[in-house]
Amino acid sequence: MEYTISRLAEIAGISTRTLRYYDEFGLLSPARISSNGYRIYSQKEVDRLQQILFYRELGVPLDEIKKILSSKDFDRQAALESHLSALRAKRKQLDLLISNVEKTIKASRGEIIMSDQEKFEGFIQKLIDDNERKYGEEAREKYSNESVDRSYAKLKSMSKEQYEELEKLTAELNETLKAAFEQGDPGSELAQKACELHKKWLCYFWDDYSKEAHIGLAQMYVDDPRFTAYYDKIAAGCAEFLRDALLIYCK
Amino acid sequence: MEYTISRLAEIAGISTRTLRYYDEFGLLSPARISSNGYRIYSQKEVDRLQQILFYRELGVPLDEIKKILSSKDFDRQAALESHLSALRAKRKQLDLLISNVEKTIKASRGEIIMSDQEKFEGFIQKLIDDNERKYGEEAREKYSNESVDRSYAKLKSMSKEQYEELEKLTAELNETLKAAFEQGDPGSELAQKACELHKKWLCYFWDDYSKEAHIGLAQMYVDDPRFTAYYDKIAAGCAEFLRDALLIYCK
DNA sequence: TTAAACCTTTACGTAACGTTAATGTCAAGC
DNA sequence: GCTTGACATTAACGTTACGTAAAGGTTTAA
Structure with missing residues (x-):
């Protein structure tokens, strides 16, 4: 079955302008x-557009969608499973919002007391997105999309409390890393503790931890100036130190 | 309790840039x-920001949020109730999407057959938004925000099938109106049928129909060039004809 | 005193289209 | 064949809601 641009736009519920933009963009x-x-579209394009719209619905930027779908590792079945997972996570967040409104209605009647923090329960999308973008995007480029999509779904389902735990863990990791760096020995007990914390930190993002992936990421910290910059904010040379420590830790 | 900009941004899960933008924008x-x-924010601003974020979550553009919140008719309680309603509608749409993925997974395994239309089930947000914007925005300016917010929620909860019914009804209304207009008598049976259809059409948007609101809207069709243009696409003079017919219908 | 964290304003840039204009193509009706 | 409306194209400007960076002032803790 073939479609002209307006027919496809109509069944998909989007504009012809969007389809032209996607063509121009190479998506x-x-x-x-x-x-x-x-322009004439066929079955293959219908299915690809469906995937695009799922990713779009989940807030994935178009250039990332393009990368994912263009990867030779792209697995449609796996992608659908990860959409399902992510959509369920999104529904959980929506439930939080619904619960928030219900509570706010009660609070406005004086039936309950609500903290200012509680009033924003469920509105952490941007923080989560930003965090994922900062840490997850780089990982996505290096590892299979399937794995990253599952990680994305996992992060999306974090509660605010879990998110705060992650923040604490990040702070603790950075402190420990700094202290170990000042000692100067990648094999020291403190450095190995930092590596343990780093692994724990990664498990917020990765479903399946593996030592080789950890080492690969550590090497990326040194190779990629953006990551180097992040860790070298702690102290100059810290990214290399972490890699050296992880080489020992993962042996 | 008072907050500096970063404290408020943090508990709300948004950026300080966003808060500055909202200040600059007058929101x-x-x-x-x-x-x-x-900048120092207090309790009143916390509650207002919560409202803003609910509207934002529901896809309401900032200038509309501003209008709603600035209206002297703004009723916090009613707004919260309408957020609840709209969020529940949004949850329903999300359920549709989840169901769509589940079905797509089955289809990709060859367990079921799925039409191309079905593959886009749940992705009708843009169409609904556009339709609401075209017809609902004008009504919002004229009638209480409470009523319009409920209408918004009602439209949001339409299934695709209902939406298609609305499209059919619109087409039938336009045909009938054209035929009646060609007869030239606002009191004719055909013209009164068009009015009946118009009422039916409005009830897709309005919870509470009233004759005076209907007449008011009809007058707006003539006063506002955008509406006049819409109906005069059918035939020049058609907007005035519809108003005249409705004046008789609503008597 | 110093440095880091926090604050301000200004200003440029961005993503993902929406809208408009100009023009070509197709199909149905006269 | 001609006309008209629907559908198609490309090009280009505009929009919304911020993100990012720069320059500089303020506060706080060591």
């Missing part, structure tokens, strides 16, 4: 261009 | 500016 090309210059 | 001003020039 979704038509199957062919007919003799009159019109 | 959320601080309670006061301290002697050192810093």
Whole structure:
């Protein structure tokens, strides 16, 4: 079955402008261009557009969607499973919001007391997104999309409390790393503790921890200036120190 | 309790940039500016920000949020009730999406057959938004925000099938109106049928129909060039004809 | 005193389209 | 064949809601 641009736009519930933009962007090309210059879409494009819209619904930026779908490792089945997981997480967040409104209604009637923090329960999307973008994006580029999509779903389902725990863990990791760095020995007890904390930190993002992935990431910290910059904010040379410590830890 | 900008941003899960933007935009001003020039927010601002974030979560553009919250008719309790209603509607849409993924997974395994239309079930947000914007926005300006917010929630909860029914009804209304207009008599049976259809059409948007609201809207069709343009696409003079017919219908 | 964290304003840039204009193509009706 | 409306194209400007960076002032703790 073939579609012109408006037919496809109509069934998908989007504008023709969007489809043209996606073509221009290289995200979704038509199957062919007919003799009159019109875009013609087929079954394959329908399925690809569906995937795009799922990712879009989950807030994934278009350039990332493009990367994911273009990867030779892309697995449709796995992607669908991860959409399911992410959508369920999103529903949980929505339930938090619904619960928040219900509580706010009660508070406004004087039936309960609500803290200012509670009033924003469920509105942590941006913080989560930002955090994922800071840490997850780089990982996504290095590892299979399937794994990263599952990680994304996992992060999305974090409660605010878990998120705060992650923040604490991050702070503790950075402190420990700094102290170990000042000692100067990647094999020291303190350095190995930092590595343990780093592993724990990673398990907030990764479903399946593996030593080789950990080492690979550590090497990336040194190779990629953005990561180097992040750790070298703690102290200059800290990214390399962490890599050296992790080489020992993961042996 | 008072907050500096970063404290408020933190508990709300948004950026300080967002708060500054909202200040500049006139959406959320601080309670006061301290002697050192810093923005200081209080309880009232906390509650207002919560409202803003609920509307934002529901996809309401900032300028509309501003209008709603600035209206002297704004009723916090009613707004919270409408957020609840809208969030529940949004949850329903999310359920549709989840169901869609589940079905797509089965289809990809060859367990079921799925039409191309079904593959986009739940992705009708944009169409609904556009439709609401086209028809609902004008009504919002004229009638109480409470009523419109409920209408918004009602439209949001429409299934795709209901939406298609609405499209059919719109087409039928336009045809009938055209035929009646060609007859030239606002009191004719056909013209009164068009009015009946128009009422039916409105009840997709309005919880509470009233004759005076209907007449008011009809007058607006003539007064506002955007509405006049819409109906005069059917035939020049059609907006006035519809008003005249409705004046008779609503008597 | 110093440094880090926090605050301000200003200003440029961005993502993902929406809207408009100009023009070509197709199909149905006269 | 002609006309008209629907559908298609490309190009280009505009929009919304911030993100990011720069420059500089204020507060706090060591």
